[in-house]
Amino acid sequence: MANNVPSNTDDFDEPAAAPGIGRRSFMLGVPGALLAGASLASPSAGAATADASASDVHDDPVKIPSRPWKVAFEEHYMTSHFDSIVRKDTKVAARTGVYADLLDVDTKRIELMDRAGIQYAILSLNTPGIQGETDPAAAVSDARYANDELRRIVDRHPGRLGAFAALPMQDPAAAADELDRAVRELGFHAPLVNSFSNLHTENGVVYLDEPQYLPFWERVQALGVPLYLHPRNPVPSQQLMFRDHPELLAATWAYLVETSTHALRLITSGLFDRYPDLQICLGHLGESLPFMAWRVSAVYARHAHRVKLKHDLLTYLKTNFRYTTAGFFDTTATVEVMNFVGRDRVYFSTDYPWMDMVQGGQWLDNAELSDADRWRIGRMNAVELFKLKLAPTA
Template identity: 40%
Template sequence: MPAKIALEEHFAIPEYNRVRPAFLGEPLWHEVQRRITDFTEFRLPEMDRYGISYAVVSLTSPGVQGETDAGRAVARAQRANDALAEAVAEHPDRFGGLAAVALQDVGAAVAELTRAVVNLGFHGVLVNSWTDSPMGPAHLDEDRFAPFWDRIEELGVPVYLHPRQLPATQRGAMDGRPELAGPVWEFATDCSASALRLITSGLFDRHPAARVILGHLGEGLPYDIWRIENRMRLAADRCELDLPLTEYLRRNFYVTTSGHFCAASLQAAIATMGADRVMFSVDYPYESMEQGATWFETLDLDETTRTAISAENASRLLSLKQTEGTTR
């Protein structure tokens, strides 16, 4: 069985590990709270047990995207990246990082992205969908974020677009149904909308080399994109793009298996995007390494596809160097 690389694995600094999210039950929150700050007591032994050679770690959601004060967001992004860099430095052959950036201040976000990639050696950046601001939610397709996307292309690193809860004004569909919150349904709705905003805004016509990773096997988009594209052709309001929507999904996006351990969903992602666009992940500590790894290892895949998804695609995307079952 080939060694696996996991790309959506989380940690927290103390500021983001104090209050239980309303959508997490108490038993799971207790486990998450004690595991999310750890790298060696729980995380590494479980990686060894389940054949995960390398984990790319990022700050938990909503992270600095949930801050309304720009100065505090900038300071906490720097603090989180420094803390992650210290942990990675202890085990550089087993861990890598994705940067946190405070998009409340675009200039500071570009500077921190550059520092994290160039100085700290991180593999890219993770953005938790939309960003809080005193004026309301700010979405990554807005013109103000063009310098961020310019720098992403210049550095040649991907953006992991991670979900968070919908803005407060958009949660009406769940009124009286709190069981739909968070990862049950809300996260996929939020993140797929953010991804579609990027596509329909023409972002990838302006930044054709930008690469975006979606977790949870694409937040439903590999399954839904045919209908979205088909109906948009007939819609009263259409966007003028260089390519069909599906082609942007195939050219500019990758997906991971994080927290979506379903063979049928995996096959939909492969059929829509190609096996070279799918990568293994767990979503630790919110999901179980045992469940994710055991599911993947028992899938009916040819060895070329299995090897590509387990590690080769991630190695190529992140320019990782593999040697003897480990990745650097």
């Protein structure tokens, strides 16, 4: 899927306009807000680095730029049109000012990106997004509205903001068509789906491994884009384990359980045997799956005799999934995931505004990693995955 993009971004040519997009929208010139200064110092000789066997990339010398250079792509927004469904699903996780931060896609966000050293952020509609709509027809119209609105937002900040498509998964055929429009006409990088989708009622749900989604997945593979599988809270009928403990909902724990289970459903359905080129992005360092992979795979192999997969679960987690650091600013855990899947499949992100963008950027800047690993995770892996053409950073 990835292009052979040079590690020195000064070698990039000016990007051509995406199909159906005005040339101005994709002129990724160096913004005037980029900061000047000295390069970051190299880490100490004892810096933690992924095992050489975990990656195919050579450790060429890397000089980390001082100006914003990172790419982040679990970065959320909303508009007043979608305020009600966002508040309904995330109210227990709200912190002071988070909704104002979601609505601000201009001055404050760009200033924080500069402080965090982020050159380019790909925005996605905050959870549950379109997945929280119970009426399929409304989901279809809302997704189209959301994507047109996001196109106008990113056009205001060429070279700094990109877009993930919101999709009406309540209607698989319409979702496939909207994805095609978003990628081919609007120039979006990929879709983001907030786990399961409601259907007709609050407790009616559909998951992406169900048979009606096979034509949708065929379209995703044909377009050659990844899909970001993002969390949302379980529906009320599935929240009994959290009874009397609402503080354990959302990002504290419920998101992890919901999304890791959904990812395992995709694997065990045989989806990746049918469509082996599919790539799924998971945030929060894989919702615990890299750390539980050996046990889950070993026990599954003993008990799932009726399911015939071409590979063990470990293989799918290493070949069909990508992992971001969104909301997980922990060097030890990041290195563990790098050693599990290779550093080419680990990506920087912050989970803003639910997590502190500047804290995330400063963590990567100062993490005990080699500069080669920092550069791959912070920038080049995303450049290759999304075929980005970004302005020089130094």
